[in-house]
Structure formats: structure tokens, C-alpha cells
Amino acid sequence: MKLELRGITKSFGPLVANDHIDLVVEPGQIHALLGENGAGKSTLMNVLFGLYSADEGEILLDDEERTFEGPGDALAAGIGMVHQHFMLVPVFTVAENVMLGHEATKSAGLLDLEAARTRVRELAARFGFELDPDAVVEDLPVGVQQRVEIVKALARDAKVLILDEPTAVLTPQETDELIGIMRQLRDAGTSIVFITHKLREVRAVADVITVIRRGRVVGSASPDAAETELASMMVGRAVSLSLGKAPAQPGDTTFEVRNLTVLDAAGSVVLDDVSFDLARGEILTVAGVQGNGQTELAEALLGLTPPIAGSVRLEGRDLVGLSPREVLDAGVGFVPEDRSVDGLVGDFTVEENLVLDLVHTPAYSRGGALNLGAIRRNAEHRIDEFDIRTQGPAQAAGRLSGGNQQKVVLARELSRPLKLFVASQPTRGVDVGSIEFLHRRIVAERDNGTPVLIVSTELDEVVELADRIAVMYRGRIVGIVPADTPRDVLGLMMAGVPQSEAEQQAAEHPTAGL
Amino acid sequence: MSDEILPGATSPTIGMPQPEAPTPGAPAGGATSEDRAASMLRRIATGEIGVSVLAFVLALVIGGILIAAVDPDVTKAAGYFFSRPSDLLTAAWDSVTQAYSAMFKGAVFNPDAATFQQAIRPLTETMTVATPLIIAALGVAVGFRAGLFNIGAQGQVILGATLGGYVGFAWHLPVGLHLLVALVGGILGGAIWAGIAGFLRARTGAHEVIVTIMLNYVALYLLSYLLTTDAFTIPGSNQPTSPGVDESAQLPLLLGDWSRLNAGFIVAILAAVFVWWLMTRSVIGFRFRAVGSNPHASRTAGVSISTTIVLVMVTSGALAGLAGAVQILGTEKQLSAGIAGSLGFDAITVALLGRSRPLGIFLAGLLYGGLDVGGRVMEAATGTPIDIVLVIQALVVLFIAAPPLVRAIFHLPDPTAPRRAKVRPEPVVKGASA
Numbered sequence: 003m004k005l006e007l008r009g010i011t012k013s014f015g016p017l018v019a020n021d022h023i024d025l026v027v028e029p030g031q032i033h034a035l036l037g038e039n040g041a042g043k044s045t046l047m048n049v050l051f052g053l054y055s056a057d058e059g060e061i062l063l064d065d066e067e068r069t070f071e072g073p074g075d076a077l078a079a080g081i082g083m084v085h086q087h088f089m090l091v092p093v094f095t096v097a098e099n100v101m102l103g104h105e106a107t108k109s110a111g112l113l114d115l116e117a118a119r120t121r122v123r124e125l126a127a128r129f130g131f132e133l134d135p136d137a138v139v140e141d142l143p144v145g146v147q148q149r150v151e152i153v154k155a156l157a158r159d160a161k162v163l164i165l166d167e168p169t170a171v172l173t174p175q176e177t178d179e180l181i182g183i184m185r186q187l188r189d190a191g192t193s194i195v196f197i198t199h200k201l202r203e204v205r206a207v208a209d210v211i212t213v214i215r216r217g218r219v220v221g222s223a224s225p226d227a228a229e230t231e232l233a234s235m236m237v238g239r240a241v242s243l244s245l246g247k248a249p250a251q252p253g254d255t256t257f258e259v260r261n262l263t264v265l266d267a268a269g270s271v272v273l274d275d276v277s278f279d280l281a282r283g284e285i286l287t288v289a290g291v292q293g294n295g296q297t298e299l300a301e302a303l304l305g306l307t308p309p310i311a312g313s314v315r316l317e318g319r320d321l322v323g324l325s326p327r328e329v330l331d332a333g334v335g336f337v338p339e340d341r342s343v344d345g346l347v348g349d350f351t352v353e354e355n356l357v358l359d360l361v362h363t364p365a366y367s368r369g370g371a372l373n374l375g376a377i378r379r380n381a382e383h384r385i386d387e388f389d390i391r392t393q394g395p396a397q398a399a400g401r402l403s404g405g406n407q408q409k410v411v412l413a414r415e416l417s418r419p420l421k422l423f424v425a426s427q428p429t430r431g432v433d434v435g436s437i438e439f440l441h442r443r444i445v446a447e448r449d450n451g452t453p454v455l456i457v458s459t460e461l462d463e464v465v466e467l468a469d470r471i472a473v474m475y476r477g478r479i480v481g482i483v484p485a486d487t488p489r490d491v492l493g494l495m496m497a498g499v500p501q502s503e504a505e506q507q508a509a510e511h512p513t514a515g516l
Numbered sequence: 517m518s519d520e521i522l523p524g525a526t527s528p529t530i531g532m533p534q535p536e537a538p539t540p541g542a543p544a545g546g547a548t549s550e551d552r553a554a555s556m557l558r559r560i561a562t563g564e565i566g567v568s569v570l571a572f573v574l575a576l577v578i579g580g581i582l583i584a585a586v587d588p589d590v591t592k593a594a595g596y597f598f599s600r601p602s603d604l605l606t607a608a609w610d611s612v613t614q615a616y617s618a619m620f621k622g623a624v625f626n627p628d629a630a631t632f633q634q635a636i637r638p639l640t641e642t643m644t645v646a647t648p649l650i651i652a653a654l655g656v657a658v659g660f661r662a663g664l665f666n667i668g669a670q671g672q673v674i675l676g677a678t679l680g681g682y683v684g685f686a687w688h689l690p691v692g693l694h695l696l697v698a699l700v701g702g703i704l705g706g707a708i709w710a711g712i713a714g715f716l717r718a719r720t721g722a723h724e725v726i727v728t729i730m731l732n733y734v735a736l737y738l739l740s741y742l743l744t745t746d747a748f749t750i751p752g753s754n755q756p757t758s759p760g761v762d763e764s765a766q767l768p769l770l771l772g773d774w775s776r777l778n779a780g781f782i783v784a785i786l787a788a789v790f791v792w793w794l795m796t797r798s799v800i801g802f803r804f805r806a807v808g809s810n811p812h813a814s815r816t817a818g819v820s821i822s823t824t825i826v827l828v829m830v831t832s833g834a835l836a837g838l839a840g841a842v843q844i845l846g847t848e849k850q851l852s853a854g855i856a857g858s859l860g861f862d863a864i865t866v867a868l869l870g871r872s873r874p875l876g877i878f879l880a881g882l883l884y885g886g887l888d889v890g891g892r893v894m895e896a897a898t899g900t901p902i903d904i905v906l907v908i909q910a911l912v913v914l915f916i917a918a919p920p921l922v923r924a925i926f927h928l929p930d931p932t933a934p935r936r937a938k939v940r941p942e943p944v945v946k947g948a949s950a
Contacts (some may be wrong), residue, residue, distance in 0.1 A: 304816070306815065306816070325818070325820065326815065326816065326817075326818045327818035327819070327820065328818075329818075330817075330818045331818075336816065338816050343810070343812045343813065344812045344813050344815075344816040345813060345816065346810070346813055347805075347806050347809045347810040347813050347814070348809070348810060349809040349810070350805070350806065350809060354802070354806075358806065358813065358814075358817040359816075359817035359818050359819075361799050361802050361803075362799055367798075367799045370798050370799050370800060371793075371797055371798055371799070372797050372798060372799060372802060374797070
């Protein structure tokens with residue numbers, strides 16, 4: 003089905019989120035919509051899906067003008083949408099989720115669950131992936147939940163499928179699988195609108211690329227355009243994608259982790275005998291597929307989960323057994339992996355969040371009374387220094403875009419002298435322009451002589467920032483390798499293959515790239 | 517790097533078994549049910565003031581309909597509605613205006629009174645009744661803003677009155693000191709009582725709603741028992757009331773003998789200022805609010821959740837206990853089983869109505885006191901049952917708990933709507949440097 007948007011305009015008060023946007027998606031085409039966070043991509047798709055009504059402009063399907071009063075109309079017209087945050091009932095099975103809203107019934111109004119099961123199996127088989135119709139959704143990994151969303155759309159005969167930032171929550175493996183499914187769908191004639199800000203993915207899968215910046219279409223590009231070119235279009239200025247950082251000048255080894263072992267609530271080992279050293283002025287990145295003990299490592303270092311064995315020494319002092327407060331006060335800067343849950347208080351203002359773990363220090367309070375002037379001055383300084391895009395220090399942090407929220411967390415943690423900096427997923431869900439900025443700040447902290455530990459599931463980021471890379475698999479460190487280790491080898495190690503074997507295998511079966 | 521597009525795509529991890537470790541963030545729902553309950557509580561307790569005002573107006577309108585409906589004159593006029601419909605409307609209008617004006621005269625200002633003192637006496641009475649209500653509601657509000665539902669204000673008020681009263685009648689201290697010690701006794705009584713619930717919540721996870729409700733019963737029957745013991749009763753009497761508190765422990769009257777208004781009202785003002793300072797200007801209040809809003813981020817920022825929970829409950833209970841002490845040292849002067857009335861429960865309503873903000877609570881407390889005082893006068897003057905007042909109070913809470921309903925009735929926009937929009941492009945201004 004051919005989809006055409008003509009002159010779509012949508013404003014929220016004084017903000018023009020979409021300014022006369024034109025877009026044509028041909029049948030059997032993957033059309034990437036590329037833009038920074040807040041550029042207006044999702045607004046446009048919500049207009050198309052009937053969630054918002056456009057102020058101006060028209061939507062044409064197969065050259066016929068259509069208006070959608072709500073998602074129901076859009077679904078009926080053959081438009082399916084997979085939201086960034088899944089719209090699934092966690093306690094329902096896959097088949098129940100798929101049939102929800104258009105339940106088939108047998109005589110006497112009984113649910114025809116078998117029909118839904120058959121439909122799920124049929125669709126899964128057609129597009130070559132596995133999906134158990136009777137699995138309960140909340141037990142499934144994120145990547146599989148996303149497949150359920152896709153099947154849900156396909157089960158309603160979607161001819162146009164909108165994928166809103168589908169890879170934001172996926173591991174590299176799951177991303178690969180999703181890309182495979184997208185290609186299958188395209189070959190079967192489905193039109194796909196793929197919303198993203200990740201350049202590699204766009205180039206890997208898109209047939210046509212439309213770039214949106216500040217609510218306007220700023221141009222289109224072909225998939226073989228250079229990444230730097232796409233990035234510049236997206237942010238409106240030249241962006242350097244490679245960090246080009248100077249080689250590390252490691253100083254004394256001040257941070258030592260020895261035989262750290264952590265159990266989860268159920269008593270199984272999630273961090274298994276982990277040991278590593280970290281020197282001043284050095285970045286060690288931890289690579290691994292999500293869920294291999296990296297989260298537990300970061301939390302154990304902060305003192306959120308007590309280890310059952312091992313030691314963590316920072317400048318000779320054992321941090322094991324200290325409370326998070328004491329660890330932070332010992333000079334550890336900590337960026338948690340999920341900023342909206344663990345990093346920020348969404349209802350609090352930007353200025354309050356910028357001192358969240360510092361209010362008790364003499365700089366911001368005296369005798370238990372807050373020093374509001376100092377808190378405001380700090381906020382103004384950090385907003386300027388980190389280029390945090392906000393309406394002001396008193397804006398609620400929860401209303402900032404993801405990238406700006408992340409800047410608030412990093413600004414806070416980097417705003418005091420540190421003896422160790424630990425950051426998990428420092429740029430998850432952050433746009434290209436901000437990633438560059440945040441990476442430079444992290445390298446600057448290294449160059450200040452701080453030992454830096456970065457945990458990331460984005461291989462790009464791991465390689466970009468690392469002076470050394472520790473690869474984790476099932477709670478263990480498989481090996482610690484130099485930053486220039488080939489990606490093939492890292493990939494194998496992330497699957498648990500020891501370093502020497504991984505190098506051998508990679509040499510025997512070089513991958514051709516995409 | 518340029519010929520290798522996707523890191524994962526070239527990696528041989530495809531087809532490898534999934535790691536057994538759970539994938540974080542997997543459940544589609546995300547937030548736990550407790551998080552949802554907490555955020556619902558926060559929305560109800562801290563929404564906009566406008567909804568409170570409109571909720572009150574709506575409750576008055578519905579209250580008016582009920583007043584008319586139970587009035588015998590109105591009922592009679594309704595009997596011949598089709599022959600003279602205007603009679604019904606006139607009768608209804610008269611009945612409602614008479615009832616509400618009697619309520620106003622009883623609660624605020626009586627223009628028919630002979631002297632000025634008599635004319636404003638209703639207002640001072642309203643202020644007197646509002647005093648303990650405001651203080652206890654401030655305590656409940658501290659809990660609300662820290663994400664804790666302290667239903668146990670009633671029990672804490674009772675304990676505060678018991679301890680404060682005991683110091684008042686059993687100890688004999690110099691003037692000035694005696695009152696101070698009695699007030700501190702009340703604070704301690706409430707703080708300890710709420711502290712039990714806080715400790716149990718922090719240590720064992722026992723939900724504070726259930727624990728505080730149960731502690732309300734314990735407090736009530738503890739007081740009933742104490743009032744049978746020699747230490748708490750007048751020697752030689754078998755009445756379940758304590759001796760009167762010493763003159764030196766009483767809160768002095770502010771305006772003279774003609775009004776019951778006492779220094780407790782000043783204590784209430786000071787308490788409101790203190791709570792304002794605590795919640796907006798102090799490190800402890802900052803942590804209270806942070807834990808109430810996002811315990812996960814607070815914990816990651818080094819705040820001890822369990823310590824904070826205990827502190828919040830102790831602060832909340834201390835204020836409720838102070839309210840109990842003010843009640844006995846200011847107006848009651850004597851301990852009896854009914855000392856707290858329904859103070860602790862009304863305080864929850866006042867905290868809700870005042871949106872957990874000190875100024876809001878102060879005004880809501882006065883309003884509540886006025887309804888109470890004026891309602892009694894209304895019943896005496898017009899025969900309208902005081903139960904109508906209880907219905908109005910209940911409706912206020914009902915409407916506050918359902919802001920969308922109030923907004924729909926008054927065609928107000930939903931302030932949270934833009935927040936629901938998935939992408940809201942931030943205006944490209946740099947706040948500070950601009």
C-alpha cells in the first residue's frame with residue numbers, strides 16, 4: 003500500500019512539532035525517518051496513527067485521502083504501529099495479546115483461542131521466527147515481546163507498519179533478528195516506516211531515508227550516504243563520529259576489584275568471581291549482551307547489593323560493606339543505567355536533580371537548611387556547561403528529552419572531584435549530537451586523572467571509549483582485551499568463547515560485514 | 517569501520533543460546549503496582565488548588581439540593597408542582613439560602629448580634645475548632661509528600677493528648693515550663709506511636725496503612741483502659757475522665773473570656789511555617805520529597821530509604837501528637853475517651869483538600885472548622901440536619917479524588933495532557949544563559 007503524507011502540520015501551543023511535512027512511502031519499501039530526539043518523528047507517526055489530529059495537511063493511502071479519528075480507524079485502514087514502549091498486557095499469553103480488541107468467537111460467545119494460536123504460528127512461520135503462542139508475555143525477553151507487537155499488527159493485516167525506535171530496547175543480537183524480520187516483511191510487500199536516530203541501522207536496512215530536524219523535513223538521503231553526512235543533516239551542523247581521543251596516560255592503579263561475587267534474590271550467582279584493576283587516567287569498558295552481570299557489577303560497586311565474597315579497593319580503602327552514601331562520599335561518581343528510574347526524580351526540578359546526591363554537602367546546605375542560591379547558581383552553571391536544553395532550572399526534569407535528562411545525570415556526577423567514575427549505558431536513548439558531547443566529557447574526566455569504568459551494551463560505544471575492554475558473559479569476565487581488538491573477536495567473547503579461541507575462530511571464518 | 521554497519525550483525529552471537537540471566541526491563545508494564553499506587557496517591561494529594569475550590573463549590577451545590585429535598589415546605593410545594601411550579605422553586609431557594617446563611621452566621625459573622633464581640637464570636641469559634649485540625653493535617657501532609665499514607669493520625673492524636681494531658685494534670689511545674697513540657701509530651705506521644713509504624717515498614721515492609729489503622733484501635737482502647745486506672749482518674753471518682761489540667765499547663769486564651777480562641781492557634785501558625793520550611797528549605801525535606809517521588813533514584817543518590825521512612829513517620833506523628841496536646845491543653849482541659857473525636861480522620865480530608873501544602877491546609881482547616889461550627893448552628897436555626905454537613909465534607913473528598921470529573925463538569929483542560937504526548941519537542945532555549 004502506498005502511503006503519502008502531504009503538508010502535515012501539528013503544533014502544541016507555541017511549539018510547532020511538525021511543520022508542513024511531506025512523506026511518501028512506496029509499497030514494499032523500508033522508509034527510515036531519521037532525526038534527533040524531539041525532532042518531531044513520533045508526533046508525525048502519532049498523527050498518522052490517529053492519536054493526534056493534524057492542524058493542517060492530508061493523509062493519502064493508495065492516492066485516496068483518509069482521515070483517522072483514532073487508532074481504530076488507522077488499524078482498519080491497514081496501518082499498524084509498534085510503539086517504543088510496548089502496549090501489551092503482561093499477564094496475557096501471546097495469543098491472547100494478539101487477539102485482544104478483535105477477538106474471534108465460537109458459538110455462544112466463547113473465545114476462539116485456537117484461531118489466535120493458529121494465526122500466531124502461521125505468521126511466525128511465514129516470517130521465519132519462533133514465537134510460542136502460549137507463552138505469557140511478561141516472561142518473554144524484550145526482543146520477543148517486540149515480535150509479539152509486530153505479529154499483533156500483522157494479524158490485523160497491516161499493510162503499513164510503523165516501528166517507533168524499535169531498537170532502543172534491544173540487544174545487538176535482537177537488533178539483528180529484528181532487521182531480518184523487517185527485510186522479510188518488506189519482501190512480502192509490507193511498507194515499513196522505521197523511526198530511529200541510529201545511523202548504522204538506517205544504513206543497514208533502509209531503502210529511503212528522510213531526515214527531520216526541528217519539525218521539518220531537511221532532506222532525504224540514500225542508504226549509502228556516509229554516516230557523518232547523515233549525522234550532520236540530523237543535528238544541523240558538522241558532527242564528528244569518531245572521538246579521536248588521545249591515547250591514555252595511565253597513572254597508578256588505584257582501583258582494584260578482587261573475586262567479587264554477588265547472588266541475586268533467588269540465590270543464583272549473577273556476578274561470578276570478577277577481578278580487574280583500573281588505573282588513574284584510564285577507561286575500562288565492560289562489554290556484553292545485556293543481562294550478563296554488568297548491572298549487578300555496577301550496583302555492587304555502589305553498595306546497592308552486598309557481595310557475598312570479594313573486595314573492592316579504592317585508593318587502598320575497601321568499599322565493600324559501605325552504604326551508597328558512603329561510597330559516593332568516598333569520591334565515586336555513579337551514573338545508573340536507567341536514568342528515569344534510578345538517575346532522576348522526574349517530579350523534581352532540574353536544579354534539584356543536579357544536587358540530588360550533594361544536598362547534604364556544605365556547598366549546598368548549612369545546618370540542615372538548603373542554600374537555594376547556591377543550588378540555583380550550580381544549575382545555571384551546569385546547564386550552560388553541559389548545554390542542557392531546558393526552559394530553565396525550575397523545569398521538571400521528567401519533562402526533558404532523554405538526552406537532556408542524561409546530561410543532567412552526568413553533569414551532576416561530574417560536578418565534583420572524583421576518585422572513580424562509574425557509568426552504565428551513559429548514552430542509551432541519546433541522540434547523535436549529545437552522544438558526541440557526553441563521550442568527550444567522559445574522556446575529559448579520564449584526562450583529569452580519574453579512573454573510569456563504563457558499562458555499555460552498545461559495541462560501538464564500548465570500542466569508541468575504551469582504553470581496555472573487559473568482556474562479560476554469564477556473570478564472569480571472559481577476558482580483558484585491548485581497545486583495538488577486532489569486533490568479530492569481541493562478538494565471540496560476548497558469547498562466552500575464551501579470547502584465544504575467539505581469535506582463532508575469527509581468523510578462520512572472517513565475516514564479510516553487512 | 518565503514519564497511520561494517522551493525523556491530524551485532526557481523527558478530528557470531530546469532531543463534532547462540534540466550535543468556536539465562538533475566539533481561540532487565542522486560543515486563544511490558546514496567547512500574548510495579550506499588551509504584552502505581554504511590555503515584556496515584558501523590559496525584560490526589562498534591563494536585564492543583566483550583567480543583568479543591570471547585571470540588572468545594574460542587575459539594576455545596578449538591579448539599580443545597582439535599583437541603584431542599586429534606587425540607588418539609590419544599591416537599592409540600594412539590595405536591596402541587598403542576599398547578600404552581602414557582603412555589604417549589606421559591607420554597608427550595610428559601611430553604612437553601614436560609615440554611616447556608618445560618619451556617620455562615622454560625623461560622624463566620626453574625627450581623628444580628630448586639631455587640632461586635634458577639635458578632636465575630638462565630639469566627640473565633642471556627643478558628644478554635646480548626647486549630648488541632650490544621651496541626652494534625654500538616655502531619656498527614658508530610659506523610660503524603662513523602663509517599664506514605666499515614667492513616668493513623670487518629671491514634672497519634674490520642675497518644676499526644678494522653679501524654680500531653682498527663683503531664684498537664686499529674687505534674688506540677690512552674691508557669692511557662694509546664695505548658696512547654698506538656699506540649700513536648702504530646703509531640704513525643706504522637707512521634708513514638710507513628711514511629712512504631714515507620715519502624716515496622718522500614719524493617720519488615722509491613723504496610724503503614726494497615727499498621728496505622730490497627731494502631732488507631734490500640735490507642736483508643738489503651739486510653740479507655742488508662743481512664744480506669746488510678747493514675748488517670750480523679751481520686752474517689754469512678755467517672756472515666758481525668759482530673760483537669762493545671763492552669764499552668766493550659767494554652768492561654770487570646771481574646772479574653774468571651775471566646776475560646778487560645779494560643780493553640782498560634783502554635784498552628786508556627787507549625788504551618790515549620791512544615792513549609794521543612795519541606796521546601798531543608799535537606800531532610802528534600803530527601804522526604806525525593807523518596808516520596810522516586811525511591812529508586814533516591815537510593816542510588818545515597819539516601820537511606822529505611823531511615824527516611826522512619827523519620828517521615830516520626831515527623832508526621834509528632835505533628836499529630838501536637839494536635840492532640842493542643843486539643844486537651846487548649847479547649848478540652850480534661851482527658852476523656854472521646855478526646856480526639858474524629859480529628860485524626862478529618863485531618864486526612866483537610867490534608868487532601870489543602871493539597872498537602874501548608875497554606876492550603878491552613879485554609880482548608882478553617883473551612884472545615886467553619887462547616888463543623890456552622891453546621892450545628894444551622895441545625896438549631898433551620899432544622900436542617902447536621903448530617904448534610906457530613907455529606908458535603910464527604911463529597912468534597914470524593915470530587916478531589918476524581919479531578920477528571922471536576923474538570924469535565926467545569927470544562928477545564930487537563931493539565932497533564934501535554935505530558936502524555938509521546939514526543940514534545942523541547943523549545944530550543946537554554947534557560948540560564950538566555
